[in-house]
Amino acid sequence: MAQTKTLYIGMNGGNMERTYTEFVFPAFEKANNVKVVVVPGTSTDILAKAQAAKGSAQMHVMVLDDGVMYRAIGMGLCEKLKPSQNLSAVPAVAHMKDDFAVGLSMGLTGLAYNTKYFADKGWAAPTSWGDLADPKYKGKVVVQSMPASSFGLHAFLMFNRLKGGTEKNVEPAFKAWPTTIGPNVVEYIPNSSKVVEMMQAGDAALFPYTLTQVELMKSKGIPMEFAAPKEGAGVLLTAQCVLSNNPDAALAQKLAEYLISPEAQTAAMENGSYNPVTPKATLKGKAADEQDRMNNMLKSAVTFDWDVINAERPEWSKRWNRTVER
Template sequence: MNTYAKCLAVISTSLVAGLANANAQDTMYVAGFGGSVETAFVEKIIPPFEAATGIKVVYVAGNSTDTVAKLEAQKDRPELSVAIVDDGPMNTAIRSGLCAKLEDGSNSGAVYPNARVDGDLAIGLGYGATGLVYNTEVFERNGWPAPTSWKDLEDAKYAGKLIIPPISNGFGLLTAIMQARLNGGSESDIDPGFEAMKRIKPSVLAFEPNPGKIAELLQTGEAALGVWNNARTAILAAQGAPVKFVYPKEGAMVILSQVCVVNNAPQPKQAQAFIQHLLSPEIQAVFTEATGLGPVNPNTKLSPEVEAKVVFGEEKVSSLQSVDYSVINPVRAEWTDRWNREIER
């Protein structure tokens, strides 16, 4: 049985009963990421749901910030029923009252504990890991052992060879927080993180936000070591670049793609059912293959090749370090201004 047929079978038994009275003309709008994610939704994730329920689903592509802005603009009369965004922006959406409580379901009940959100106002959809990336050829040429720790960023031998995104970028933000934690601080006490970044700064080739430029610098070896995401590293490696991702011994930092039912959604029951569909093992596998984000449902089956590239299994999932965006988001603009004055001046 192919993936489409499996998905249809799962939906037919678990969702149709709850949507038996749905009008075949109903249309539900789902906001999420663009690119390969949009393609996967349009071609593989949405069709079996539509076939089983008679509901038309329209996918609205955009980045997380734009999606939350749409939710804010439509707060009084929402057009969207489901929103998929990263964890930081999702925290903003929740604090602004834009998400409704997720109802209990067999698939949502199966996810890893650290994929759940307090109050059940959202739930994880896929794990990304922020850690270290290095050019294997440069390391071999210099006789350097593979990096193992976030503290390796302070090693003077990498002078002029580090690539780190700025704090305005999610990867840079998590780097600053991890450096704070390593030096006695936290997101509630970021000063040690800034002091550590001042020590690291002289070795940095560029505080680069553009993923294409980061990929270029890593591929050419101009940058030997940096901070990046496991999924982006896997894509670059698949293109033949001599790069490898490292889960630091202190733990990689998680970026958790999340999904919520929009508060006062025009299609609330269908939205609840669609999220259960997204969290099913079959659709989790499709989502993982399209995004490189590890599945939150431990019952998901992946090929050995895909497993090796993503956050997969209890050991990797439990090792991920999370952050408190309810502390970060109110002061993030202040941190960015400080970064511009003290780190990138």
Template structure:
């Protein structure tokens, strides 16, 4: 069996696909997922077991969830990706557009936390995440500040000029922060008026910069600009691995659930293998490997995390009962309008 190969750019993967018209018979399958730490964790520690067991090569097509969705749409008539990892909000859009097929009934589905199973089993959570509060420990120590405890800390005047917020129009983390505060102020996914009305007099004055994604945060932590920002435990762990003085806090109102879901692409060239890959990725052994290699939090309740993750996150069974689950159908129905309003009213 050939060694697992990953491609540094999605374009290279699709060049290979285009050059190999009979690729569905070559025992090579393609999966779309985020690049960087996630890709490295899966390609080095998780996927090799599936390759060996099935005499198949798995090639990663890296990209953000939005990138992968765009590729699925562009090739929906003749899909070139067998399965895809998508953030839950993007996955809801993919399902509504008819890009995903029902997962085969399998015992592994019953091992998942209930919220990780999508309606109709058209996809399932492969990685559990939650958006909470990350903070710069060095800066907080220098200022003599206690760790944050609430989403409302983003509106605390003492943090003026030290809050970094991802754009709600382009980042799930930013959108989660907006919706969490909106709920505290009496709103819901059907009514975001409280957040848009209060933002300019609460969080807005504290924000030093709105950023399109989280890529710039490490630099802003190093310079001392970023003191407080929405992020996930996995995102914080990635920063800690770089030696940055950051920590994660679950806000007392509860973090916002953020799943990475796996989708079997409808009409893919090798459905049997794609379904087997999805079942493998949802299994406890695969998720344990992902936790060890990339600090990916399991959605399979039988999977065990390394001791270091258990220590930092606590009891996952308890934590999942505290997360806020948002209504992605309602969000996606109004997302374009919210994005325009955010860009014109908040990031003007």
């Protein structure tokens, strides 16, 4: 019997690791006599690991938020994906930089709110990114720190657009945030795991969050709902790439192709609420309803200029720490 090979994939721990390990990888492992092992971490953690091993990759595939993936491609950490039927079925919005990476799941950042708290106060659901600045939410808004998080960054960029800015000009948001949204923020948090804890303590009523996370929390009985702001929710792709100079490139390419197959994408959606990038996923029941909702929101969703963002983000982060989170 041939010895089982091991492929290492960097991705978020928690729900993503559980979903993929239990429901997505097994079919690939069986078909290819291989074991797929998750190296868990945030996008920035995984990128740092890949960067440290550049030239002799320890991981085979990595899964990162789209903004971080653009940085990885720019650093030469990804090899071009091989053409395939599964790759060509993915719509253009999910192809990144000449196919050095491709979307794995489609996400949207909008506003999430504590339905119990809103009901107790008799408040209507939020409808605009500008609602983060409504004085009635004073001390009840939670925002993930912009330097560390796509959720916080999306909120900042959408508020900036509301104030007349663009990715090339973020002056309007930096000028307005400290006196509008700032007084409403009870805490800037490093990652999303603290949101539910703060909700349950009655400290969080409104916060930038993703549709995927909201659906996951609702399935656990957390009183939360997602609102797509009228200005548009922000597109947040979770993307995958095959690492360049990895120890088993052919098998790594095969895994990456499998992960965007209808079979894998359906399993990830039905068991973990990871909205598929392929239109060929066959969804039923609740998963199909969730996907229909996502597709409707995508019609008015906003994409961002990551080339500009990644060039400017270190400077934005310094300024954010100095003027917003001080």
